[in-house]
Amino acid sequence: MQIDLLIKPGWVITVNQTDQVLKQHAVAVHAGKILAILPEADAEATYQATKTVVLPQQAILPGLINAHTHAAMSLLKGLADDLPLMAWLQEHIWPAERQWANQQFVYEGSKLAIAEMLRSGTTCFNDMYFFAEETVKAVQESGIRASLGMILVDFPTTYAADVDTYLQRGLALREQVKDDPLISLCFAPHAPYTVSDQSLQRLQSLAEAFKLPIHIHMHETAQEVAQAVALNQERPLARFERLGLLNQRFLAVHLTQLNTSEIALLAYKQVQVIHCPESNLKLASGFCPVAQLIAAGVNVALGTDSNASNNDLDLFGEMRTAALLAKAVDQDASVVSAHQVLRMATINGAKALGLDQAIGSIEIGKSADLITINLGGLEAQPMYDPISHLVYCTTREQVSWVWVAGKALLEERKLSTLNEAELIKSAQHWQSLIGETAG
Numbered sequence: 001m002q003i004d005l006l007i008k009p010g011w012v013i014t015v016n017q018t019d020q021v022l023k024q025h026a027v028a029v030h031a032g033k034i035l036a037i038l039p040e041a042d043a044e045a046t047y048q049a050t051k052t053v054v055l056p057q058q059a060i061l062p063g064l065i066n067a068h069t070h071a072a073m074s075l076l077k078g079l080a081d082d083l084p085l086m087a088w089l090q091e092h093i094w095p096a097e098r099q100w101a102n103q104q105f106v107y108e109g110s111k112l113a114i115a116e117m118l119r120s121g122t123t124c125f126n127d128m129y130f131f132a133e134e135t136v137k138a139v140q141e142s143g144i145r146a147s148l149g150m151i152l153v154d155f156p157t158t159y160a161a162d163v164d165t166y167l168q169r170g171l172a173l174r175e176q177v178k179d180d181p182l183i184s185l186c187f188a189p190h191a192p193y194t195v196s197d198q199s200l201q202r203l204q205s206l207a208e209a210f211k212l213p214i215h216i217h218m219h220e221t222a223q224e225v226a227q228a229v230a231l232n233q234e235r236p237l238a239r240f241e242r243l244g245l246l247n248q249r250f251l252a253v254h255l256t257q258l259n260t261s262e263i264a265l266l267a268y269k270q271v272q273v274i275h276c277p278e279s280n281l282k283l284a285s286g287f288c289p290v291a292q293l294i295a296a297g298v299n300v301a302l303g304t305d306s307n308a309s310n311n312d313l314d315l316f317g318e319m320r321t322a323a324l325l326a327k328a329v330d331q332d333a334s335v336v337s338a339h340q341v342l343r344m345a346t347i348n349g350a351k352a353l354g355l356d357q358a359i360g361s362i363e364i365g366k367s368a369d370l371i372t373i374n375l376g377g378l379e380a381q382p383m384y385d386p387i388s389h390l391v392y393c394t395t396r397e398q399v400s401w402v403w404v405a406g407k408a409l410l411e412e413r414k415l416s417t418l419n420e421a422e423l424i425k426s427a428q429h430w431q432s433l434i435g436e437t438a439g
């Protein structure tokens with residue numbers, strides 16, 4: 001049988017239900033999908049491939065899923081460091097966005113971010129930012145997969161003057177991407193402190209009608225929760241429960257402030273939790289109780305947040321930080337294993353986005369969103385458990401090949417759809433503009 005692609009790695013890290021790791025197996029890809037995972041000898045006997053990629057020193061795994069970011073903010077990387085969330089946001093980031101975040105900024109910033117993500121093994125990202133129609137263009141040119149936010153805040157920005165306009169622009173985005181199999185959508189109200197009950201209720205009925213997820217920053221800091229209690233005598237999660245927003249299609253990002261009854265509520269409502277450990281550490285926001293959430297049966301996925309609060313879009317780094325931080329927070333080395341963290345960055349991200357039938361693991365019939373990691377170097381020797389290595393000892397420079405829906409977007413570390421030199425030039429252009437006014 002003639003097929004498009006046959007990949008012969010040293011290890012297949014399936015991230016299936018039993019976390020199976022296969023040796024001397026090949027992955028057969030046809031029409032963008034995983035057709036078979038079978039012993040190499042059987043693959044050779046069965047398939048005639050248009051392209052064969054032989055990688056005996058490499059592991060293949062499902063593409064990583066960045067479940068929370070603001071791609072275009074890559075152009076603000078390093079603009080304001082060493083600050084807590086509210087000073088960072090209100091005194092630096094929002095003023096910069098008011099001045100600079102236009103269509104061109106979002107298009108070029110998103111492309112820069114996508115290039116970094118692809119080179120770090122990310123094949124799908126969940127975004128929340130202004131002018132998402134420009135992110136669409138960057139996504140489509142690059143070939144990556146994305147879930148894009150239809151954003152909402154209760155104040156005017158350069159993107160929209162009022163709530164009606166935010167919603168209209170969101171619905172226009174829906175029209176723009178309706179035929180694109182690689183783009184899905186979320187409603188993306190920014191945070192409990194920037195969106196009113198009335199707006200949330202409008203979003204809730206739209207999300208229900210279109211069966212789309214709602215993606216929001218939530219309980220990011222102790223100050224956010226204390227302020228809500230001082231103003232309304234209600235914690236944000238309780239408010240969202242009262243409004244009927246908590247369910248399986250609700251994606252709560254951060255959640256560094258949770259008591260035991262809130263953890264039980266999240267489990268009961270099957271809310272999706274997106275953990276962004278490096279952003280939480282850098283902004284000193286607090287610690288998400290990941291081990292308790294997992295123990296309660298909550299699905300926890302992983303996000304980088306933006307390059308302006310991280311300051312990279314590297315899920316390999318994020319996996320390592322997530323595993324180490326959880327152990328430190330609980331003072332228990334046994335919590336949040338490498339296997340659990342790899343699931344957070346793959347299948348759990350897919351579940352959070354409602355895409356787990358299509359992506360998140362190497363299984364027959366799923367989309368061929370695949371990455372390979374070079375484990376042949378000195379730093380990777382010896383290797384008793386490849387999954388341990390992927391979390392505790394791999395850096396993004398080891399990412400070698402990346403495919404999305406069977407299309408090679410990174411070949412031996414070279415981007416095939418994006419021009420690196422152009423991206424560097426564009427980033428430096430923005431740096432000279434933004435840096436001049438930032439002083």
Ligand SMILES: CSC[C@H]1O[C@@H](n2cnc3c(O)ncnc32)[C@H](O)[C@@H]1O
Pocket residue numbers: 070085089093094097128129130151152153190191217220279305306309
């Ligand atoms: C409405 S577009 C997204 C909006 O979110 C801002 N942002 C980026 N990171 C964070 C964060 O960690 N907490 C809260 N808000 C954040 C971004 O600058 C945009 O204004």
Ligand SMILES: [Zn+2]
Pocket residue numbers: 068069070217253305306
């Ligand atoms: Zn964020």
